[in-house]
Structure formats: structure tokens, C-alpha cells
Amino acid sequence: MTHYVALTCSALARSVYAVAADSQPIISVRLFDQGLHNVPKNLRARLQAEINAIPAGSCDAILLAYGTCGLATVGLQSHSIPLVIPRAHDCITLYLGSRQRYSEEFDADPGTYWYSQDYLERNPDSSVALGAASIQISEAVYQQYVAKYGQENADYLMEVMGEWGKHYNRAVYIDTGLQGGAQYERIAREQAERRGWRFERREGDRRLLHMLINGEWSEDEFLIVPPQHRIQQMADDRLIQAVPL
Amino acid sequence: MTIIDELREGVIQGQANVALEKVKKALEEGYAADVILNEGLISAMSNVGQMYEDGVVFVPEMLIAARAMDKALQILRPYLVAQGVKPVGKVAIGTVKGDLHDIGKKLVAMMLEGSGFEIIDLGIDAPPEKFVDAVQNKGADVVALSALLTTTMPNMKTVVDALKQAGVRDKVRIIIGGAPVNQAYADQIGADGYAPDASSAVRKVREMLGV
Numbered sequence: 362m363t364h365y366v367a368l369t370c371s372a373l374a375r376s377v378y379a380v381a382a383d384s385q386p387i388i389s390v391r392l393f394d395q396g397l398h399n400v401p402k403n404l405r406a407r408l409q410a411e412i413n414a415i416p417a418g419s420c421d422a423i424l425l426a427y428g429t430c431g432l433a434t435v436g437l438q439s440h441s442i443p444l445v446i447p448r449a450h451d452c453i454t455l456y457l458g459s460r461q462r463y464s465e466e467f468d469a470d471p472g473t474y475w476y477s478q479d480y481l482e483r484n485p486d487s488s489v490a491l492g493a494a495s496i497q498i499s500e501a502v503y504q505q506y507v508a509k510y511g512q513e514n515a516d517y518l519m520e521v522m523g524e525w526g527k528h529y530n531r532a533v534y535i536d537t538g539l540q541g542g543a544q545y546e547r548i549a550r551e552q553a554e555r556r557g558w559r560f561e562r563r564e565g566d567r568r569l570l571h572m573l574i575n576g577e578w579s580e581d582e583f584l585i586v587p588p589q590h591r592i593q594q595m596a597d598d599r600l601i602q603a604v605p606l
Numbered sequence: 607m608t609i610i611d612e613l614r615e616g617v618i619q620g621q622a623n624v625a626l627e628k629v630k631k632a633l634e635e636g637y638a639a640d641v642i643l644n645e646g647l648i649s650a651m652s653n654v655g656q657m658y659e660d661g662v663v664f665v666p667e668m669l670i671a672a673r674a675m676d677k678a679l680q681i682l683r684p685y686l687v688a689q690g691v692k693p694v695g696k697v698a699i700g701t702v703k704g705d706l707h708d709i710g711k712k713l714v715a716m717m718l719e720g721s722g723f724e725i726i727d728l729g730i731d732a733p734p735e736k737f738v739d740a741v742q743n744k745g746a747d748v749v750a751l752s753a754l755l756t757t758t759m760p761n762m763k764t765v766v767d768a769l770k771q772a773g774v775r776d777k778v779r780i781i782i783g784g785a786p787v788n789q790a791y792a793d794q795i796g797a798d799g800y801a802p803d804a805s806s807a808v809r810k811v812r813e814m815l816g817v
Contacts, residue, residue, distance in 0.1 A: 401785070429756050432786050450756045467757050471704040471731070506666065514620055514670045521669055521709060528706035528730060594786075596763065596794035600756070 362387055366415055367574060368408055369426040371395045371483050372452050372491060375539050377426050380567055380574045388574055389420070395484060395491075401433035409437055417441035422585075424573055428454055429601060435594045437586070438606060444586040445578055447569050448600045452491060456535045458566025460582070460598075466563075472529040474558060476549035477565070478542045498522055532558040537565040609635055610646045613678065617650035620670030622677045629678040639685035643722065647675050647682070651720045655805020665709070668804060672716040679720060693724035694817045698740035699750040700728030702765060705758035710784055713804040714750060721808045734761075734768035741774045748811055751797070753784040762787070763795040770796075779814040783807055 363386035369377045372395040381388035391411065397404035412423055423442050427434050428449035437444065449455055453475055454463040466473065475491040498506075498519055506515035532553035534546045546562065553560040569582065578585055586592055590603040607615075609632045616624030632642050654671040657663045697718050701711050708730045715725050726744055728736045740746040749769065753759045762782050769775045780797040792800035798814060801807035 429786075432756070464757075467704065471758070472706050510620060510666065510670055513622070514673070517673055518666050518669060521712065522666075524709075525707045594788075594791065596760070596791060598760070 363576065364389070364420045365422050365424050365574070365576070366391060366420045367424040367426055368393065368411055370398070370430075370452060372477065372479050373426050373455055373570070374479050374483070376456070376479070376537050376565070376567055376570055377574070379537075379539060380570045384574045386421075386574070386576060388424075395480070398430055398433060401431040404430065404433040405436060408434065412437065412442075412444065413440065415442060422576075426455065426570065426573065428452060429594070432594065435592050435601065438591040439586045439588050441588050443588060444592070445573065446584050446586070446592065446601070447573055448582055448584055449569070450600070453535075455569050456537070456565050457563065458568035462566070466533070470531045473531045473533055474526075474529050474553075474556075476532060476534045476545070476552075478537060478539065478545045481545045481548055482541075526556060529556075530558055531561060532556070533561045533563055535563050535565045537567070610637065610642065613642065613646040614650040614653070617647060617671055617674045617678065618654055620667060620674050622670075622674040625674040625678040626681065629681050633681075633685060639682055639689045640691050642682055643679075643686060643691070647678060647720050648722070651675055651717055652805060652808075655717065655803070655808070658803060658805060665713070668713055669709070672713055672720070672804075675720045676716050691722075694722040695747045695811070695815045696724045696726065696745055697748040697750055697811060698726040698728055698737060698744065698746035699752070700732035700736060701730040701752045701754075702758055702761035703731055703733050704761055705753045705755055706730050707754035708752070710754065710804070711750075711752040714752070714783060714801075714807045717804045717808050718750075718811060721812070723811070734765045737765045738768050738772045738774065741769060741778045742772060746778060747815055749778050749780045750807070750811070751780065751782045753782075753787065756786045759784070759786050759791070762791075762797070766796050779811075781807065781810055781814065 365386050366389045368391050371392045374392055377390055381390055397407055423444050425446040428451040429435055430451050454460050457463050480491045503519055506518050534549040536542055550560050584601050586603040589606050591606055592601050593604045595602050609628055613628035616628050658668050699711055699715050701708050715727055719725050726740050726746055737749050751762045751765055781799045782792050782797045783801050789800045799810050801810045
């Protein structure tokens with residue numbers, strides 16, 4: 362029986378569990394906190410440590426339910442077990458089901474803040490952003506700034522570091538169609554209203570995750586990293602390639 | 607401690623009011639504007655830049671130091687002009703098309719300005735034509751491109767290609783920066799250089815122009 366270990370960002374937890382529950386192969390899902398994304402090299406180190414700890418021969422492939430995510434997954438190395446990763450900028454591609462669909466959404470409105478159920482239920486203090494790397498400064502961090510740098514500097518930092526939010530104009534809630542989503546859609550809608558963003562809703566599509574988990578890895582949409590190779594960034598829209606260690 | 611030392615210290619600590627007060631005092635005491643600039647402001651910012659590279663301070667400290675430097679520079683600027691101090695070069699800087707994030711770009715622009723460069727700020731979401739225009743019509747010596755997202759970094763290449771197309775590629779040096787890019791990417795798209803942070807960006811631009 363085919364057995365894959367799926368290293369999964371907690372932002373995709375429900376979607377990956379949903380696909381894994383109904384998959385052909387045996388899937389062992391291992392979750393990693395979405396907040397790791399804030400410092401990509403920490404996320405990379407955690408994933409690499411996990412990859413290194415999986416004994417040779419204990420599974421057929423290690424799946425990465427990630428995109429390049431601020432280059433966090435670039436540089437990851439396979440040892441004896443191949444790695445498989447979608448060719449994706451970030452989790453929005455995995456939520457929407459294809460690179461093409463994400464790129465259409467992005468081109469239509471680059472100033473989009475994305476929401477999903479997992480994102481909201483596992484990130485109550487909004488210390489992470491889905492997809493793009495900007496984060497909001499929480500009240501707690503603001504108070505730390507006041508204590509450390511004084512009121513005036515703290516206000517300046519809030520203004521500068523929060524400025525991206527003023528250039529955003531759309532919030533999109535991705536509905537994955539799973540239990541309990543409605544209340545999070547409501548939260549997303551409220552946040553959007555507070556920030557003056559137009560609110561939209563999109564149907565999620567688990568197509569890519571389904572392909573990842575069921576071993577349907579087309580060259581165009583997935584990168585297979587053979588043993589003794591590492592992931593390298595590419596300048597074209599394939600995004601990543603495997604190069605020998 | 608001389609007044610210049612106090613100015614430097616005020617900038618390093620990110621105390622805009624102190625920096626303002628000290629720069630005025632230094633002028634009153636008769637220090638030449640270029641001495642205040644070089645030994646006070648530029649020296650302070652390279653100090654902060656070094657601390658950032660060494661992991662001693664982080665982006666917030668860099669931002670408030672740059673702000674203090676910027677406030678002092680506004681007082682100093684007319685004196686620099688009167689003294690005939692010319693900008694050491696002109697840099698057109700912007701966040702590429704589709705990218706709305708500009709903390710990094712802002713910091714690099716402030717650091718460059720504090721180091722004696724004239725800045726043409728093309729803002730965020732800047733289309734390639736703006737960069738071409740800055741080189742063709744505004745005399746930019748350097749084009750500095752910023753991107754935070756892997757989705758927008760390909761637009762850096764679009765700018766390089768547009769500069770080639772307009773026949774001005776060899777008139778200008780191109781430097782790139784931002785979370786998803788590195789030297790290898792700079793090489794792949796035909797830029798002249800890459801800098802991982804604001805203080806190395808200043809160093810790199812100086813190197814490029816030989817100033």
C-alpha cells in the first residue's frame with residue numbers, strides 16, 4: 362500500500378484532512394503552524410528537520426502542502442525519500458485549485474486580503490496573513506513599541522508598517538464548503554467592512570490538493586524532488602526546479 | 607561628546623526631536639553642512655545598518671532611525687544646497703507593478719537620501735514606463751526595484767526588458783531587493799546587483815557608481 366507523509370501548513374489543515382480522509386494512499390498528515398511563515402527561514406528549518414527525521418523507507422514520498430511561501434520551501438533537500446510540492450506561489454493557489462486561477466485573481470486586484478476558515482480559526486490574533494507576507498501590527502505589539510520607542514515613534518511605525526493596508530481594497534473569503542465555515546465568512550465580512558475593503562466570496566477548489574495527495578503529479582503543476590536533490594527557485598512561471606545536492 | 611556625536615547618537619536611538627535639536631545646534635556652532643551630513647547623519651545610518659546586518663537591531667529600529675535622520679536632513683538640506691554640495695547620484699526607486707508593499711523600498715530610499723543621493727520615488731505598483739521615463743527624462747543613474755511577493759517579482763524582469771527596449775539599458779545600473787529575490791535572481795533577469803537589506807543597498811549603489 363502506498364504511504365505518503367504530508368507536511369501541511371495549518372492554514373490548509375481542514376482541506377488536507379478532507380482530501381486525505383478519502384484518498385487511495387495512506388496519508389500521515391503532519392501540521393505546522395501557519396505563523397512560521399512570518400520568518401521563512403524558520404519555516405524552512407522546521408520542515409527540513411521534519412524531512413530529515415523521517416526514516417528511509419518508511420514512506421513512498423513526502424508531500425509538501427505548501428507553495429514557495431516567501432521562499433520558505435526553496436532550498437529544502439530530499440535525502441532518501443522523494444519530496445513532492447505543487448508549483449505554487451502560496452496557499453491561495455492551493456485553495457483556488459490552480460496557478461492560473463490565482464493569477465487571474467491577482468491580476469484583477471493585487472490589493473486583495475485573503476480569508477479562509479482555517480486561517481481565522483487557527484490565527485485568532487491575526488498575527489499572520491494568508492498568502493502575501495504582510496502582517497498587521499496587533500495592539501500588543503503597538504504597546505511594546507510605545508514602551509520601547511515612545512509614543513511618537515510607535516505611531517510612526519504603525520503608520521508605516523500598516524500602510525500596505527490602505528492600498529488594499531478587496532477582501533476575499535475562500536469558502537471550502539466544510540463544516541462551520543459560515544461564522545468565519547461573517548468574521549471576514551466584518552473585518553473587511555471595518556477596514557473599508559470590498560468583500561467578495563470565492564468557492565475553493567481542492568483539485569490541486571487532491572492531485573498532490575493521490576499521487577497525480579503532472580510535470581506542469583508539481584515538482585518531484587528526487588533523493589539527493591534540493592528545491593531551487595526559477596525565474597520563469599514554473600517557479601521551482603530540482604537540482605542535485 | 608561633540609554636538610556631532612550627540613546628533614549621531616540621537617539618530618541611532620531614533621529620537622527625531624533630539625536629532626532636530628542637535629542639527630540646529632551644530633549649524634549654530636558653525637559646523638559645515640557637509641561635515642554634519644557625513645560625520646553625523648551618514649555615519650549614524652551606517653552604524654544602524656551595521657547593527658541590523660549583525661542582528662542587533664531590527665526593522666522598527668531602522669525605521670525610526672531613518673525617520674530621525676530624515677527630519678534632520680530636511681533642516682540641513684538648504685545649507686547643503688547653499689554650500690554647493692551636489693547629490694552623489696540619482697536613484698529612481700519603486701515597487702514593481704502589482705506589488706503594494708513599500709516598507710523596504712521606503713527604508714532603502716531614506717538610507718540612500720541620507721547618504722547623499724537624490725531620490726526619484728516612483729511609489730508602489732510602478733509600471734515599467736515610469737522607470738524608463740526616470741532614466742530617459744529625469745537623469746536617473748540607478749534604477750532600484752523592490753518586490754515583496756513571488757507573484758510580482760517577475761515584473762522586475764519586465765522593467766529590465768523595458769529599459770532594453772527603450773535603448774537605455776546601458777545608461778543605467780539596476781539593483782533589486784525584496785524578500786523573494788537574491789543574487790541568483792538578479793543574474794537571471796539581467797540586473798546589475800542585489801542587496802539583502804537597506805544598508806548593503808547603499809553600499810552596493812555606491813560601488814556601482816564608484817562614489
